[in-house]
Amino acid sequence: MRKPVRKAVFPVAGLGTRLLPATKAMPKEMLTIVDKPLIQYAIEEARAAGIEQFYFVTGRAKSAIEDHFDVAFELEATLRERGRTELLDELRAWLPPPGDVAFTRQQRPLGLGHAVWCARHLVGDEPFAVLLVDDLMVGDPPCLKEMIDTYRTTGGNLVAVVEVPREQTRRYGVLDVVSDDGTLVEARGVVEKPDPEVAPSTLTIIGRYIIQPEIFGHLAELKPGSGNEIQLTDGLDSLISQGQPFHGLRVAARRYDCGDKLGYLEANVGLGLTHPTLGPAFRRLLATYI
Ligand code: UTP
Numbered sequence: 001m002r003k004p005v006r007k008a009v010f011p012v013a014g015l016g017t018r019l020l021p022a023t024k025a026m027p028k029e030m031l032t033i034v035d036k037p038l039i040q041y042a043i044e045e046a047r048a049a050g051i052e053q054f055y056f057v058t059g060r061a062k063s064a065i066e067d068h069f070d071v072a073f074e075l076e077a078t079l080r081e082r083g084r085t086e087l088l089d090e091l092r093a094w095l096p097p098p099g100d101v102a103f104t105r106q107q108r109p110l111g112l113g114h115a116v117w118c119a120r121h122l123v124g125d126e127p128f129a130v131l132l133v134d135d136l137m138v139g140d141p142p143c144l145k146e147m148i149d150t151y152r153t154t155g156g157n158l159v160a161v162v163e164v165p166r167e168q169t170r171r172y173g174v175l176d177v178v179s180d181d182g183t184l185v186e187a188r189g190v191v192e193k194p195d196p197e198v199a200p201s202t203l204t205i206i207g208r209y210i211i212q213p214e215i216f217g218h219l220a221e222l223k224p225g226s227g228n229e230i231q232l233t234d235g236l237d238s239l240i241s242q243g244q245p246f247h248g249l250r251v252a253a254r255r256y257d258c259g260d261k262l263g264y265l266e267a268n269v270g271l272g273l274t275h276p277t278l279g280p281a282f283r284r285l286l287a288t289y290i
Contacts, residue, residue, distance in 0.1 A: 002127075002152070002155055003126045003127055004050070005049075005050075005051070005126075005127050005128060005129055005148050005151065005210055006050070006051065006052045006053060006126070006128075007051065007052070007053045007054075007055065007122070007123055007126065007128045007129070008046045008051045008053070008054055008055065008128065008129040008130070008131055008144075009055045009056075009057065009116055009119045009122075009123065009128055009129070009130045009131075010029075010039070010042060010054065010055065010056045010057070010130075010131055010133055011057045011106070011112055011115035011116060011119075011130065011132065012027055012029045012039070012056055012057060012058055012059070012062075012065060012133060013057050013058055013059030013060075013105075013106040013109055013115050014028070014059070014109055014112075014115075015059075015060075015109055016028035016134075016259065018259055018260055018261065019031070019259065019260075019261060019264065025061060026061055026064055027058075027059070027060065027061050027062075027064065027065060028133075028134055028258070028259060029042075029065060029133040029134065030064045030065060030068070031258070031264065033136060033256075033258065033264075033267045033268055033271050034268060034271045034272050034275055034278065035275075035278075037068060038133050038134060038136060038258055039065060039068060039133050040068070040094070041133075041136055042131045042133040042136075043096070045131070045137060045142045045143060045144050045145075046129065046131060046144055048142040048144070048145050049129070049142060049144035049145040049147070049148050050145075050148065051129060051144070052100065053100055053101075053102070053122075054096060054100060054101045054102075055101075055102050055103075055104065055119050055122045055123065056101070056102070056103045056104070057103075057104055057105070057106050057115045057116070057118045057119055058103055058104070058105055058106070059105070059106050059107075059109055062103065062105070065103075066103060069095065069096065069101050071095065072091070075091075076088055076091065076092075079091075102122055104118050104119055104121075104122060105118070106118045109229075110224070110229060110230050111224065111225075111227070111229025111230040111231055111232075112132075112229070112230075112231065112232045113219050113222060113229070113230035113231045113232040113233075113234060113235050114219070114229070114230040116130055116211075116215070116219065116232055116235075117216055117219040117220060117230070120216040120219075123213060123216075124213065125213050126213060127151075127210060127211065127212050127213065128210070128211060128213070129144055129147075129148075129208070129209065129210050129211075130207075130208070130209040130211060130232070131144065131207065131208055132206075132207025132208070133207075134207070134257070134258045134259035135206050135207030135208070135255055135256075135257060135258070135259075136255070136256040136258050136267050137160075137206075137208065137251070137253040137254070137255055137256075138253055138254050138256065138270070138271065139251075139252050139253030139254050140252070140253075141252060141253075142253065143160060143208050143251045143252075143253040144208055146249070146251050146252060146253070147160060147208060147210055147249055147251065148210065150184065150247070150249050151210050154184070154245060154247045155245060156212065156244045156245030156246060156247065157209070157210065157211050157212055157215075157236060157239055157240075157244055157245065157246045157247070158209070158210040158246075158247045158248075158249060159173075159175075159205045159206075159208065159209050159210075159236070159246075159247075159248050159249070160205070160206045160207070160208040160209075160248070160249055160251045161175060161185065161203050161204060161205055161206065161248035161249065161250055161251075162203075162204060162206055162250070162255060163202055163203055163204075163250075164202055164204050165202070166196045166199065166202050167196050168196075168204075169193070169194050169195070169196050169199035169202060169204065170193045170194065170195055170196065170199075171193065171204075172193065172204030172205060172206075173190050173191065173192050173193070173204060173205040173231075173232075173233035173236075174190065174191050174192075174194050174199045174200060174201060174202070174203065174204050174205075175187040175189075175190055175200065175201055175203045175204070175205070175248050176188050176189035176190065176191065176200035176201065177200070177201045177203060177248075180203075182250075183249065183250050184247055184248070184249055184250075185203060185247060185248040185249075185250070186245070186246070186247055187240065187246045187247070187248060188240060188246075189237055189240055190205065190233050190236050190237045190240070190246070191233070191237070192225060192226045192231045192233040192234060193226045193227070203248060205233065205248070206255050208251070209232070209236075211236070211239075212239060212244055214239060214242065214244070215235045215236065215238075215239055218234075218235045218238035218239065218242075219232075219235045222234050222235060222238075254270075256270060256271075269286070272286075273286070
């Protein structure tokens, strides 16, 4: 019997230098897309996929993230006094039950692989999901749900992938493809940020992963790779060498790269236009600018 994916790790300890100065005192995961912080979208996606436990690997300015998962006592008392029960109910309904959220600290930003390794005791010996919150995935089926449904068949390790122009391969982890049915891809290796001339394909990993727990042993042994950071991709590559299956899924959801200023603006426009209450007015407003 394959163990179900119940746990998700959210590495939120990066420096977010591409979004400075917005991220000087606030993690990028707390930046707002229309009316919710990025982190809230990621939690909702994870919940829709059946995730039960949420682990955050935090760095600087962690209190803003922790506070978002806490009861805001004064705020709630004031809302109650003012009779704003609908807002109060909305805030309350969203809060995960006590004990379902845990935080650990990556003291220094040594890379995504190192951040995931920091969650090893929380995850234990079962497959888990990793969500990079600055990749906002919007669509139906929700990205992680589509992946978990596929994982029931593939097992092993599964990542979300997109095709990129060849000149962009040095920004991503790239798959060395064995077979490809147009949706699901099997890979015999992954390379972090290869130069376009040597990239094994143009199929790149975006921020959603389902990973087997054996990765922690590999991450512990890794030396810093590309960018002098401990790369998650190198850990995944070691799992493939060890004989574990590795698949990429071209997911149905649309990706907004909110770790980048232009992608962040695009997400606000995209989600603003389709927002259930603000959408129509926002569309009229936008038309006056273009
Ligand atoms: P990025 O590659 O986007 O790096 O990390 P970054 O530092 O956040 O942002 P830039 O490039 O300086 O603008 C991808 C994900 O991995 C996490 C980040 O928080 C982000 O969710 N991460 C990265 C860590 O948690 N720790 C690290 O040491 C590096």
